[in-house]
Amino acid sequence: MRKWAGRFAALVCLLMCAATAIALVETDEWWIRILDFPRLQIAIGLVVALIVLWWSRPARAKSIAVMSVVALAWQVWLILPYTPAWKAQMIAAKACPAGQSVRFLLANVLQDNRNAELLLEVARDTDPDIILLTEIDAWWAGEVESLTASRPSTILEPRSNTYGMGLYSRLPLVGGEVRYLLEDDIPSIRTRVALPSGYQFTLWGVHPAP
Structure with a gap:
């Protein structure tokens, strides 16, 4: 079970990394721009998948884990301005x-x-x-x-x-x-x-x- 969980987590990580990378493309195509919206969901998916990946410790998963951490950091950076942790840009x-x-x-x-x-x-x-x-x-x-x-x-x-x-x-x-x-x-x-x-x-x- 741990083996299959690791494989599934690796697949989720790859999909979330791909979604993060595709959203970087500068275009007005709706099927690309739509990936600008589920950033919180992508970040949560990466966190959960990384936890499962760490628990299952599948072989040759280090590169996937590194890519996932980078993608997660990027998503969090884009989400932060919309959270209470960020300085407000407007007066109350x-x-x-x-x-x-x-x-x-x-x-x-x-x-x-x-x-x-x-x-x-x-x-x-x-x-x-x-x-x-x-x-x-x-x-x-x-x-x-x-x-x-x-x-x-x-x-x-x-x-x-x-x-x-x-x-x-x-x-x-x-x-x-x-x-x-x-x-x-x-x-x-x-x-x-x-x-x-x-x-x-x-x-x-x-x-x-x-």
Whole structure:
């Protein structure tokens, strides 16, 4: 059993190392970029596999163990900025000066989903200043039109190709425009947002391909 456990652990290590290496390739191909997301799972898989590898001590496994430790170190390094162990890059919301804080709600509605009421319920419960929706088509734009009652500043670009976007804001939008930065049929939104304090910031709304 120990022998087979070692072989299986070695195989897992090789797969996790391969996933780590493939993710280093600079490309927009979705089947490569998707490996940027399960970093925590890959790291946990490497830890467990290394423990089993150490327990089983299979012959000729040192090189696999070394590669796995390097891959694990790389994954941990990329995960650390998103943990409490890393210094925060933003001040806490409660420390923000009056008139300069904004509440956002960002939601991918999933175009084929037809449960608009659930989204409206979330919007009522969270009461955000700005709502950015992606994947909205004409049906969705009509179903959530009530959002404009309290958020009259809007930029809407509904589409049937799963890349529609809708921006709803109770704060004034200045110079808002729809751009096509990614593809001719994939819209992006750029606008300035005016805060009660008089300060303005630039907001980009993008929904890139996977």
